[in-house]
Amino acid sequence: xxxxxxxxxxxxxxxxxxxxxxxxxxxxxxxxxxxxxxxxxxxxxxxxxxxxxxxxxxxxxxxxxxxxxxxxxxxxxxxxxxxxxxxxxxxxxxxxxxxxxxxxxxxxxxxxxxxxxxxxxxxxxxxxxxxxxxxxxxxx
Numbered sequence: 001x002x003x004x005x006x007x008x009x010x011x012x013x014x015x016x017x018x019x020x021x022x023x024x025x026x027x028x029x030x031x032x033x034x035x036x037x038x039x040x041x042x043x044x045x046x047x048x049x050x051x052x053x054x055x056x057x058x059x060x061x062x063x064x065x066x067x068x069x070x071x072x073x074x075x076x077x078x079x080x081x082x083x084x085x086x087x088x089x090x091x092x093x094x095x096x097x098x099x100x101x102x103x104x105x106x107x108x109x110x111x112x113x114x115x116x117x118x119x120x121x122x123x124x125x126x127x128x129x130x131x132x133x134x135x136x137x138x139x140x
Contacts, residue, residue: 005102007095013088013137014053014060017081018074022050022065029054029061040116046070051116062086084125084133092122092138099126099136107133 019025026036034054042049047067054061066074074081089095092111099106105127113122116139123137 005098005104007087007098007136008089008091009136010088010090011058013086013135013139014062015082016062016064016084016086016135018083019063019065019081020071020075022052022063025063025065026052026054029063032056034059034061038117040114042114044070053116084135086123086135086137089136089138092124092136095136095138096124099124111138 017025030036034056036052037055037060038051038053040051042051042064044067046069049064049066049070051062051064054063065071096106096111107125107127111122111124113120119140121137121139123135125133125135128134
């Protein structure tokens with residue numbers, strides 16, 4: 001058994017779900033009791049998308065609609081659409097340094113800033129043994 005890597009994870013922060021119709025998804029999750037607590041556009045290599053954080057108690061779902069060019073792949077998925085699990089951390093730079101030192105498969109060169117939430121957030125992803133994406137996220 002290998003030694004534990006102390007990334008100081010607080011809790012699951014959110015679960016990321018790519019959607020093909022952000023409005024229909026908001027209505028669906030609202031019917032389950034979730035509330036829209038944050039909505040923000042974003043831009044990636046394919047264009048502009050939309051991210052909506054839906055919350056019910058301590059559960060946060062990140063619903064995001066990618067630009068049209070990327071939606072074909074999302075529509076053809078057969079085994080679910082959960083894209084990543086995000087862990088909340090207090091210090092993203094410290095978590096990044098620990099992950100680097102541990103030799104984890106980090107997907108970004110450095111923590112990435114997004115203008116989400118009131119003051120933004122920073123995140124980075126690692127790949128698990130089967131390629132699953134695990135995000136470490138700090139709301140600033």
